[in-house]
Each structure stands twice: as C-alpha cells, then as structure tokens.
Amino acid sequence: xxxxxxxxxxxxxxxxxxxxxxxxxxxxxxxxxxxxxxxxxxxxxxxxxxxxxxxxxxxxxxxxxxxxxxxxxxxxxxxxxxxxxxxxxxxxxxxxxxxxxxxxxxxxxxxxxxxxxxxxxxxxxxxxxxxxxxxxxxxxxxxxxxxxxxxxxxxxxxxxxxxxxxxxxxxxxxxxxxxxxxxxxxxxxxxxxxxxxxxxxxxxxxxxxxxxxx
Amino acid sequence: xxxxxxxxxxxxxxxxxxxxxxxxxxxxxxxxxxxxxxxxxxxxxxxxxxxxxxxxxxxxxxxxxxxxxxxxxxxxxxxxxxxxxxxxxxxxxxxxxxxxxxxxxxxxxxxxxxxxxxxxxxxxxxxxxxxxxxxxxxxxxxxxxxxxxxxxxxxxxxxxxxxxxxxxxxxxxxxxxxxxxxxxxxxxxxxxxxxxxxxxxxxxxxxxxxxxxx
Amino acid sequence: xxxxxxxxxxxxxxxxxxxxxxxxxxxxxxxxxxxxxxxxxxxxxxxxxxxxxxxxxxxxxxxxxxxxxxxxxxxxxxxxxxxxxxxxxxxxxxxxxxxxxxxxxxxxxxxxxxxxxxxxxxxxxxxxxxxxxxxxxxxxxxxxxxxxxxxxxxxxxxxxxxxxxxxxxxxxxxxxxxxxxxxxxxxxxxxxxxxxxxxxxxxxxxxxxxxxxx
Amino acid sequence: xxxxxxxxxxxxxxxxxxxxxxxxxxxxxxxxxxxxxxxxxxxxxxxxxxxxxxxxxxxxxxxxxxxxxxxxxxxxxxxxxxxxxxxxxxxxxxxxxxxxxxxxxxxxxxxxxxxxxxxxxxxxxxxxxxxxxxxxxxxxxxxxxxxxxxxxxxxxxxxxxxxxxxxxxxxxxxxxxxxxxxxxxxxxxxxxxxxxxxxxxxxxxxxxxxxxxx
DNA sequence: AATGAATGAGCGTTCATTCAT
DNA sequence: AATGAATGAACGCTCATTCAT
Numbered sequence: 095x096x097x098x099x100x101x102x103x104x105x106x107x108x109x110x111x112x113x114x115x116x117x118x119x120x121x122x123x124x125x126x127x128x129x130x131x132x133x134x135x136x137x138x139x140x141x142x143x144x145x146x147x148x149x150x151x152x153x154x155x156x157x158x159x160x161x162x163x164x165x166x167x168x169x170x171x172x173x174x175x176x177x178x179x180x181x182x183x184x185x186x187x188x189x190x191x192x193x194x195x196x197x198x199x200x201x202x203x204x205x206x207x208x209x210x211x212x213x214x215x216x217x218x219x220x221x222x223x224x225x226x227x228x229x230x231x232x233x234x235x236x237x238x239x240x241x242x243x244x245x246x247x248x249x250x251x252x253x254x255x256x257x258x259x260x261x262x263x264x265x266x267x268x269x270x271x272x273x274x275x276x277x278x279x280x281x282x283x284x285x286x287x288x289x290x291x292x293x294x295x296x297x298x299x300x301x302x303x304x305x306x307x308x
Numbered sequence: 309x310x311x312x313x314x315x316x317x318x319x320x321x322x323x324x325x326x327x328x329x330x331x332x333x334x335x336x337x338x339x340x341x342x343x344x345x346x347x348x349x350x351x352x353x354x355x356x357x358x359x360x361x362x363x364x365x366x367x368x369x370x371x372x373x374x375x376x377x378x379x380x381x382x383x384x385x386x387x388x389x390x391x392x393x394x395x396x397x398x399x400x401x402x403x404x405x406x407x408x409x410x411x412x413x414x415x416x417x418x419x420x421x422x423x424x425x426x427x428x429x430x431x432x433x434x435x436x437x438x439x440x441x442x443x444x445x446x447x448x449x450x451x452x453x454x455x456x457x458x459x460x461x462x463x464x465x466x467x468x469x470x471x472x473x474x475x476x477x478x479x480x481x482x483x484x485x486x487x488x489x490x491x492x493x494x495x496x497x498x499x500x501x502x503x504x505x506x507x508x509x510x511x512x513x514x515x516x517x518x519x520x521x522x
Numbered sequence: 523x524x525x526x527x528x529x530x531x532x533x534x535x536x537x538x539x540x541x542x543x544x545x546x547x548x549x550x551x552x553x554x555x556x557x558x559x560x561x562x563x564x565x566x567x568x569x570x571x572x573x574x575x576x577x578x579x580x581x582x583x584x585x586x587x588x589x590x591x592x593x594x595x596x597x598x599x600x601x602x603x604x605x606x607x608x609x610x611x612x613x614x615x616x617x618x619x620x621x622x623x624x625x626x627x628x629x630x631x632x633x634x635x636x637x638x639x640x641x642x643x644x645x646x647x648x649x650x651x652x653x654x655x656x657x658x659x660x661x662x663x664x665x666x667x668x669x670x671x672x673x674x675x676x677x678x679x680x681x682x683x684x685x686x687x688x689x690x691x692x693x694x695x696x697x698x699x700x701x702x703x704x705x706x707x708x709x710x711x712x713x714x715x716x717x718x719x720x721x722x723x724x725x726x727x728x729x730x731x732x733x734x735x736x
Numbered sequence: 737x738x739x740x741x742x743x744x745x746x747x748x749x750x751x752x753x754x755x756x757x758x759x760x761x762x763x764x765x766x767x768x769x770x771x772x773x774x775x776x777x778x779x780x781x782x783x784x785x786x787x788x789x790x791x792x793x794x795x796x797x798x799x800x801x802x803x804x805x806x807x808x809x810x811x812x813x814x815x816x817x818x819x820x821x822x823x824x825x826x827x828x829x830x831x832x833x834x835x836x837x838x839x840x841x842x843x844x845x846x847x848x849x850x851x852x853x854x855x856x857x858x859x860x861x862x863x864x865x866x867x868x869x870x871x872x873x874x875x876x877x878x879x880x881x882x883x884x885x886x887x888x889x890x891x892x893x894x895x896x897x898x899x900x901x902x903x904x905x906x907x908x909x910x911x912x913x914x915x916x917x918x919x920x921x922x923x924x925x926x927x928x929x930x931x932x933x934x935x936x937x938x939x940x941x942x943x944x945x946x947x948x949x950x
Numbered sequence: 951a952a953t954g955a956a957t958g959a960g961c962g963t964t965c966a967t968t969c970a971t
Numbered sequence: 972a973a974t975g976a977a978t979g980a981a982c983g984c985t986c987a988t989t990c991a992t
Contacts, residue, residue, distance in 0.1 A: 111992085112991080112992065113953095113954085113955075113991085113992065116955080116956095117955075120955090120956090136351075136352055137352065138350055138351060138352015138353050139352045140352075141981080141982060141983080142982080142983060142984085143981080143982065143983080151956080151957090152956060152957040152958055153957085153958070153959095153983090153984085154955095154956070154957060154958065154959095154984085154985075154986080155955075155956055155957070155958095156983095156984095157983090157984070157985080158954095158955060158956075162983085162984095163983095253513075254513050254514060254516070254517030255517050256504075256513060256516045256517050257504060257516075259489045260486055260489055260501065260504050260505075261508075261513070261516075263482075263485040263486045263488065263489045264481075264482045264485065264486060264504075264505070264508055266481075266485050267478075267480075267481030267482045267483070267484055267485030267486065268477075268478045268481045268482060269481070270481055270485070271477040271478065271480050271481030271484070272474055272477045272478060272481065274477060275473050275474055275477045287474065290470075290471060290474050290478075291474075291478070293512075294475075294478055294508075294509070294512065295508070295512060295513055296512045296513055296514070297511065297512035297513075297514065298507075298508065298509060298510045298511035298512035298515060299467075299468050299470060299475070299509055299510050299511075300468060300510065300511060301512060302468070302470045302471075303468030303469050303470050330972085331972080334972095334973095355964085355965065355966080356965080356966060356967090357964085357965070357966085365973080365974090366973060366974040366975055367966090367967090367974085367975065367976095368967085368968080368969080368973070368974055368975065368976095369972080369973055369974070369975095370966095370967095371966090371967070371968085372972065372973075376966080376967095377966090544951085545951085548951095548952095564780055565778075565780060566778055566779065566780010566781045567780050569985085569986065569987080570986080570987060570988090571985085571986070571987085579952080579953090580952060580953040580954055581953085581954065581955095581987090581988090582952070582953055582954065582955095582988085582989080582990080583951080583952055583953070583954095584987095584988095585987090585988070585989085586951065586952075590987080590988095591987090681941075682941055682942060682944070684932075684941060684944045685932060685944075687917045688914055688917055688929065688932050688933075689936075689941070689944075691910075691913040691914045691916060691917045692909075692910045692913065692914060692932075692933070692936055694909075694913050695906075695908075695909030695910045695911070695912055695913030695914065696905075696906045696909045696910060697909070698909055698913070699905040699906065699908050699909030699912070700902055700905045700906060700909065702905065703901050703902055703905045715902065718898075718899060718902050718906075719902075719906070721940075722903075722906055722936075722937070722940065723936065723940060723941055724940045724941050724942065725939065725940035725941075725942060726935075726936065726937060726938045726939035726940035726943060727895075727896050727898060727903070727937055727938055727939075728896060728938065728939065729940060730896070730898045730899075730903075753971085754970080754971065755970085755971065755974095755975085755976075758976080758977095759976075762976090762977090783960085783961060783962080784961080784962060784963090785960080785961065785962080793977075793978090794977060794978040794979055795962090795963085795978085795979070795980095796963085796964080796965080796976095796977070796978060796979065796980095797976075797977055797978070797979095798962095798963095799962090799963070799964080800975095800976060800977075804962085805962095
C-alpha cells in the first residue's frame with residue numbers, strides 16, 4: 095500500500111540523469127551557437143568549426159549531434175517555425191473579418207521579431223553585403239499557409255477580388271522590410287507597426303495620413 | 309582640316325592602347341564570370357577559383373584586378389546600381405505628382421528586374437533555404453535616395469503626412485517581394501505589376517479590387 | 523577438514539564464474555569480429571570501431587581487452603599459430619625420412635589453409651594491389667622451427683648437404699604461393715598439391731613430369 | 737657563319753626551363769618519398785601527409801601532382817614494372833632452352849632486387865606484423881607473362897608436362913622468398929642464388945647437393 | 951565491468967593568396 | 972601584365988582513446 099515507488103509512478107521519470115542532461119545541454123549549445131553564427135556570417139559563410147568554436151566543445155563532439163551544418167540549420171528553422179506558426183494559425187482561426195485576419199498576421203510576425211531580437215538584431219548587424227533571411231522552407235511554408243488562406247478568403251468573397259499572388263507577396267514584403275525598421279526603434283511599438291501595415295494594405299496611404307491627423 | 313583628332317588617329321593615343329584594352333577586357337570578363345557564378349552558386353559557396361576558371365585566365369591574374377571575391381561582388385553590385393539608379397533619378401525628376409513619382413519608382417525597378425532575369429531568376433532558383441538579396445550598400449544607397457526623396461515630398465506636403473521610414477520600407481518590401489512573382493510569370497507584365505503596387509500603396513486593397521472589376 | 527578449497531566448492535569457483543565467462547566471451551567476440559573485419563578490409567583499412575561495431579559491445583569496452591587494433595591482430599595471429607604449429611610439430615616427430623618430413627610440412631600447411639578458407643580466401647580477395655601475409659612473428663617463428671629442423675637434418679646427414687637458408691626460404695615460398703592457387707581450385711586437392719610441392723623440392727620438375735605421365 | 741645559335745638549333749630545346757625542372761623534381765621527390773614510406777609503413781598505413789612530410793613540400797603541393805596516395809602508388813609500381821619487365825622480356829626472347837629461360841627469369845629478378853635494395857631492404861626492415869609485397873597489378877602482370885610463357889613452353893613440349901599454375905606459383909614463391917635471404921647476405925651473390933633456384937626447380941634437392949659436393 | 955559521449959589529433963582536401971618565371 | 976606552381980591555413984570529418992556515469 096504505502097509502496098513508495100507507487101508515488102513516483104504517477105510522475106514520469108523525473109531525473110533525466112546527468113548524461114541525458116549534458117546531452118540536452120550540448121544540443122542546445124550547438125543550436126544557440128548556430129543561431130548566432132548563421133546570423134553573423136550567413137549560412138554559406140558559416141563553417142561547422144565556427145559553430146563548435148563558439149560552444150567551447152571539442153570539434154568531434156559536433157558530430158555526435160548533427161551530421162552537418164545543414165542539419166543544424168534545419169533544426170534551428172524547425173524551432174523557429176514551431177514558435178511562430180502555431181501563433182499565426184490561432185490568429186487565423188480567431189479572425190472574424192478580413193481586417194482582423196490581416197491585423198493578426200502582422201501582429202504575430204512583428205511581435206515575434208521584436209521578441210527574438212536576440213536573433214534578429216544580430217542578423218542585421220551583419221553589415222556585410224548579404225543577408226540571410228528567415229525565409230527558409232519552414233518559414234516559407236508558414237507564409238504559404240498565408241497565401242492559401244488569402245486565396246480562400248478571396249474565393250469566398252471575404253476579401254476583395256485581387257491578384258492573390260501579388261497581394262501575399264506585398265504583405266510578406268511589407269512584413270519583412272518593416273521589421274527591420276521596427277527593431278531599430280526604441281522602444282519598438284508593435285501595435286503601431288501593425289496598424290500602419292494593416293491600414294496601408296487595406297486602404298492605402300491616404301487612410302494612414304488621415305489616421306495620423308488629429 | 310586641321311582636325312586634331314585626325315592626327316591622333318595615326319597614333320593610338322586616345323583610343324585605349326592595346327594594354328588598356330585587354331586590361332578592361334579582363335576586368336569585364338571577371339565581372340561577367342562573377343555574375344554567372346554568384347547567381348549559380350550563391351555568394352558563400354562561390355570561390356575565386358570558380359570565377360577565374362570561367363574566364364580562362366590564370367589564377368594569379370585575378371589578383372591584378374581584385375583583391376578578393378568580395379571585391380568582385382561589390383563591383384558587380386555597383387554596376388547593378390549604376391544601371392538602375394540613373395533611371396530612378398530621372399523618373400524622380402520627371403514626376404509631376406506623388407502618384408507619378410511612386411509609379412515611376414516601381415516601374416523602373418520592375419523593368420530592371422525583368423530585363424536582368426539572367427541575374428535575378430537564377431539568383432532566386434539558387435538555393436531554397438536562403439537568399440542573397442541585392443541589398444548591398446550601393447543598392448541600399450539607391451533606396452536611401454528614395455527615402456530621402458520621400459521625406460522631402462512629405463515635408464513639402466506633396467505626399468501625405470506619414471511615417472516615412474515605414475513607408476519607404478513598405479515600398480521597398482513590396483518591390484522586392486513582388487519582383488519574385490513577376491519574373492515567374494510568362495510573360496512578365498511590368499505595367500500590371502506597377503499598377504498593382506502603386507494602387508495598393510496609394511489607396512489600398514479596396515481600390516485594387518475596384519479596378520479589376522469590369 | 524579445514525581444507526579451504528572445500529569451502530569454495532559451494533561457490534562456483536572452479537567453474538568459470540559468470541564474470542569470467544562473459545569476459546572470455548567478449549574477448550572471443552572481439553577476436554572473431556577482428557578476423558572478419560581484417561579479412562574484409564585488410565589490416566591498414568580496418569579501424570577499432572569496425573571491430574567493436576561488429577561485436578555489439580560499447581566502444582569503451584574494447585579497451586578492457588586490448589590496447590589497440592594491433593594487439594587484436596597479434597592475438598589472432600597467435601591463435602593461428604597455435605592451431606598450426608602443434609600439427610607441424612607432431613608431423614615432424616612422426617617423420618621417419620626426409621621425404622616424410624617434407625611431405626608432412628606441406629600437407630599440414632595446405633590442409634590448414636584450405637580449412638581456413640574463411641579467413642584465407644577473403645583475405646586474398648581483399649585488395650588487388652597488396653597483400654597482408656600471415657607471416658607475423660608467430661607464424662614466422664613456426665617457419666623458423668622448420669629451418670632449425672632442416673639444419674639439424676642436414677647436419678645429421680638425413681637431408682642432403684645444401685644451403686639451408688635458401689632451401690627453407692624456397693619451401694616457404696612454394697608453400698605460400700601454391701596455397702593461393704590451391705584455394706582457388708574447386709575442389710581444392712590437398713594431396714595433389716602436397717605431392718607436387720614435395721616432388722618438386724626433392725627431385726625437380728623432371729620428376730613431376732614423369733609422375734603425371736600415364 | 738659562326739652563329740652560335742645555329743649549333744643549338746640542331747639539338748632540341750635543351751633548357752627545360754626552371755619551372756619544368758622544379759616540377760619534375762617535385763614529382764620525383766614525391767615518388768621517392770612514397771617509395772620509402774610505403775616500404776616502411778605499408779600501403780594501408782601510409783597517409784598522404786606522411787609522404788609530403790618527407791618531401792618537405794607543402795601539403796597542398798601534393799595535389800598538384802597526384803590525386804591520391806593510390807595514384808602515387810600506381811606511379812611507383814609502373815616505374816617498377818618499367819624497370820624489370822623489359823629485362824624479363826629480353827631474357828625470355830634470348831633463351832634457347834627451358835633451362836636458359838628459367839635461369840634468365842631468376843637472374844633478372846634477383847639482380848633487380850639486389851640493385852634496388854634501397855627499396856627492398858627498407859621494406860624488410862618494416863619489422864611489423866605485415867608486409868607489402870611488390871606484387872601489385874603491374875608486377876603481377878609481369879609474372880603473368882611468365883605464366884603464359886610457361887604455358888606455351890609446356891604446350892610446345894619445350895618444358896615438361898606439368899601443372900603450370902602450380903609451377904609458376906612455385907617459381908614466384910621461390911623467387912620472392914629467396915630474395916629476402918639474398919639481400920641479407922654480404923655480399924649478395926646473385927649467380928649463386930640463381931643457380932640454386934634454377935637447379936632446385938629443374939632437378940630438385942638432390943641435384944643441388946651433388947653440385948655443392950667437391 | 952560496461953557504457954557511450956567527449957575529446958582532440960590527425961586525415962584528405964580545398965582554397966586564397968604569393969611569387970618566381 | 973600574365974602565368975600557374977607553391978604555400979599553408981582552414982575545412983569537414985573520422986578516429987583512437989579517455990573517463991564520468
């Protein structure tokens with residue numbers, strides 16, 4: 095009855111064991127180092143050695159966790175997608191009008207960027223000649239959902255009848271490029287940016303000007 | 309009669325000497341090879357050897373013209389800017405209203421992209437996971453002129469009173485991202501894209517929808 | 523009464539304990555894996571990892587048994603020698619004439635090679651360009667015994683007065699090289715090979731030719 | 737008249753140019769280094785770096801000359817074959833009887849080994865557990881010619897009717913193994929070894945014993 | 951005693967860059 | 972000015988070996 099083990103049974107194996115712990119830590123360390131280095135140098139310029147150098151681990155250790163830099167990159171991108179896409183999805187579901195939908199999209203994206211400045215800002219600091227954008231397959235897939243959504247909205251008459259490919263491109267372009275400005279501001283005002291972008295897309299420049307008038 | 313140039317005709321003084329000629333040719337050859345290779349492999353994966361191999365020149369010769377692949381890349385980008393910026397500038401001058409100005413900007417950019425598909429399209433095809441964008445210092449400087457212009461327009465009351473930084477970011481974002489779609493279309497309709505972008509920025513989605521209605 | 527060993531009888535002392543058992547098993551497993559891998563890849567190309575991978579043991583465990591792959595190799599070769607040398611020795615003792623002695627040597631060797639085709643044949647198949655021969659110190663020691671024996675035989679007048687070093691070299695060379703042909707034949711006829719070799723050494727080519735005549 | 741250049745005209749471009757010279761030297765250096773290292777460590781154990789380390793050249797330089805250690809190995813073996821095979825061939829042609837033919841084979845081989853002690857002795861010094869024999873494809877091809885020759889001799893009745901495969905194997909074995917002893921002697925007597933081997937194969941042990949009797 | 955992750959030396963190879971020709 | 976071989980740093984990766992668990 096008073097079997098002590100029965101108590102622990104209710105909870106899943108709590109002690110991860112030192113081994114599992116350090117394994118998890120190392121994996122994390124590599125991924126975080128990867129984030130920084132990819133941001134700083136770009137994917138192409140980054141070497142596996144750059145990454146492990148930053149972790150302080152031995153060179154060989156890298157290969158206990160990933161087969162190549164590509165695999166780390168994938169892992170990072172999967173994590174990114176895991177963070178943003180669910181939020182995009184839930185916004186989408188919640189939206190009751192096209193405006194709400196659009197606003198939701200912008201908001202989530204800007205919010206993500208601002209709260210991941212850790213990634214994003216370093217990314218921009220990379221003054222170099224080229225930029226790695228976050229539009230990896232996973233992220234693109236996220237935006238693809240946006241495009242598909244948009245198509246449905248147009249088909250069902252919720253959104254106005256427009257060239258969906260161009261519209262989604264424009265939305266994505268606005269989102270990315272405005273993000274750059276947003277993170278440079280202190281403090282970054284996500285609401286404001288969201289408002290600007292949403293109004294621009296819906297009603298154009300004139301409407302924005304009106305809004306900002308007293 | 310005493311045309312002084314006729315005299316120089318006998319001596320190849322003003323015409324570039326053979327030396328200068330081949331020098332210029334080699335430089336050109338390297339730059340063109342660079343364009344192809346960067347487009348094919350992406351900046352990071354491209355090696356100096358890839359470039360000179362394509363020219364047929366000796367490896368050492370490269371360094372008579374450029375110090376590194378970065379320098380070639382800069383040179384290419386400078387050339388790109390040199391091609392677009394004057395056109396952007398002349399459009400700017402010609403514009404008699406804000407709408408004309410905006411339309412001019414989009415048109416020149418889309419037109420450039422379409423007629424440089426050789427670069428652009430391959431560039432995009434290149435790598436799924438990441439992108440080299442053309443926003444090098446020079447190109448960015450070009451867009452900076454746009455921003456400055458925009459500021460003037462807003463200050464002088466020609467353009468509506470809006471957050472100029474966000475607006476220029478949005479315009480640039482739209483331009484870049486729509487370019488991708490534009491070059492994929494067959495045939496690419498620069499006018500249509502220009503129209504879409506201009507109307508979106510000026511009057512928003514609703515206006516576009518109205519336009520496309522019969 | 524106070525026989526201390528009687529006490530240990532109650533405990534499984536004389537039978538190998540479970541510990542000793544698995545220890546022996548592991549050692550065996552490593553050696554067998556080594557045999558296969560060395561045969562398949564050749565000594566130089568074989569890695570310790572290849573060996574332990576085949577055993578299913580952990581990599582660290584290897585070092586409880588051997589210090590390096592060289593040591594495993596030595597162990598294997600020692601075992602090989604252990605299998606052949608006693609037989610060579612007993613043949614030597616049994617021999618009543620020089621011919622019998624010589625015939626015995628060849629027979630044992632050829633027989634061994636044929637019945638260890640598992641090692642031998644794969645070993646040869648291995649690499650065209652080079653060969654690992656089984657003439658490790660141990661094996662060589664075996665042949666050294668042959669040489670010493672030969673010396674005694676010559677000294678005592680049983681064998682003809684010849685250059686013993688050359689003769690033993692020739693015998694060994696014949697044995698090794700003919701082995702290669704022997705194992706290729708289907709079925710390999712040990713008697714025939716033994717006969718050929720013995721007659722060649724004793725009476726030369728002419729004698730062999732006579733034998734094969736009807 | 738006394739134009740000095742006209743004299744040099746008659747001879748082909750004598751100056752190889754410093755460039756070609758060093759190129760040839762480097763190639764030689766790599767091959768020689770390869771000879772030593774392969775002999776010392778065996779093919780499998782040898783690394784490209786071992787080879788270039790011995791030349792004093794930079795690591796990258798190796799790859800201006802060979803794609804891999806295999807290629808160096810091939811080059812070495814080709815050279816070896818180039819040295820021995822023509823001599824074997826001419827001996828073969830000159831031979832007027834089977835005995836002459838056989839004697840010629842042994843002589844050329846022993847002579848080669850003795851005069852290439854530079855290779856051969858170091859090879860043996862490699863006290864290790866394994867040996868690389870010179871029986872690479874090229875060398876084997878040389879011996880294959882011997883076997884083919886032998887077959888013809890047997891078919892035409894010049895040589896006695898025997899198992900050709902076994903006989904050539906025996907000859908090769910005797911040649912290799914006796915070489916080891918031969919090079920250890922001081923001075924190495926090629927004639928003597930040739931005589932021993934030839935007589936053994938032709939008439940067997942008994943004949944040798946008779947010869948050495950006063 | 952067994953495990954298997956961590957380690958870092960070392961490997962094959964490529965590359966940007968230099969420099970004698 | 973052009974050449975292309977030499978250089979050696981650096982890369983991706985594997986391996987023998989160690990050591991905390």
